[in-house]
Amino acid sequence: MKNRILKLAFALLITISAGAQKPTLFLGAKAHLGNGKVIENSAISIQNGKFQLIADASIIRIDPSAFDTIYRVNGMHMYPSFIVPNTTLGITEIDAVRASNDYSETGGFNPNIRTLIAYNTDSKVAKTVRTNGVLIAQVTPRGGRISGQSSVMHLDGWNWEDAALRIDDGIHLNWPASYYNTGWWAEPGESKQNKDYQNNVTEIETFLTKASAYAKSSKLMDLKMESMRNLFDGGKTLYIHADNANDMRDAIELSNKLHLKKIVIVGAEEALKITDLLLENNISLILNRVHRLPKSQDSPIDEPFTQTKKLHDAGVHF
Known part of the structure; x- marks a missing residue:
């Protein structure tokens, strides 16, 4: 019984790790880039703690399958950490x-x-x-x-x-x-x-x-x-x-x-x-x-x- 539990837990960890290989996408926020530029409707993706994409969501094509998780954050503000x-x-x-x-x-x-x-x-x-x-x-x-x-x-x-x-x-x-x-x-x-x-x-x-x-x-x-x-x-x-x-x-x-x-x-x-x-x-x-x-x-x-x-x-x- 213990072996089954351990195998199940290990399989779950592998599944989570594999899923985390893709970036996370935030859509719709008003993005403040820190250099004076503001994107009203942004697409921002993050992977392994680093930005992979910062773009205007209204002018780019997005493939949902390329991301692990997509958060729709319309009406919110996003900015780099202080x-x-x-x-x-x-x-x-x-x-x-x-x-x-x-x-x-x-x-x-x-x-x-x-x-x-x-x-x-x-x-x-x-x-x-x-x-x-x-x-x-x-x-x-x-x-x-x-x-x-x-x-x-x-x-x-x-x-x-x-x-x-x-x-x-x-x-x-x-x-x-x-x-x-x-x-x-x-x-x-x-x-x-x-x-x-x-x-x-x-x-x-x-x-x-x-x-x-x-x-x-x-x-x-x-x-x-x-x-x-x-x-x-x-x-x-x-x-x-x-x-x-x-x-x-x-x-x-x-x-x-x-x-x-x-x-x-x-x-x-x-x-x-x-x-x-x-x-x-x-x-x-x-x-x-x-x-x-x-x-x-x-x-x-x-x-x-x-x-x-x-x-x-x-x-x-x-």
């Missing part, structure tokens, strides 16, 4: 519970730290954002001067190997602030100069210079230096977290001095002040979230919303 960058999804659960936070390590320079292997596919938080259309995340470390390496992950998977989409896509550098604000959000104080700023920048330059020399020729194995190797041939991106205009200028100057190939600035709250410099050096941005107050008390209240439009109109990439 991708959330610079997030700790999957490496933290409850901020107040230290044992559930795996986004930061001790020490100042940790380029060898990888969020990839720390990513938790059983995260309860990731499930809540998936239902809102966020299916992919750049899981990013925090803390220290160099936090470590981020990876782009699917928010659905059996384990981190299964969820990995782009492994070790870049290294994250937290640029020191030349000025810092005192007080707190309800009672802001005056801005003060960071007296250790130049020393901090020198530490960064020294570390990156050593990494550059190691990448050119080294017979000894150093895990931290090895993690930095691909920064200098364009194989890996350096994400520089900075907000002040002067800090971003210094970061770009150092990057050019060391011939770093791919630079992205994260945060960039004062990016409008250095638009020409960003265009000249072909530097992309990842801006802070829009649901926040402006950086300066003198800034317009809608600056977090309008900044992106102004930068886009100027030709800055994101």
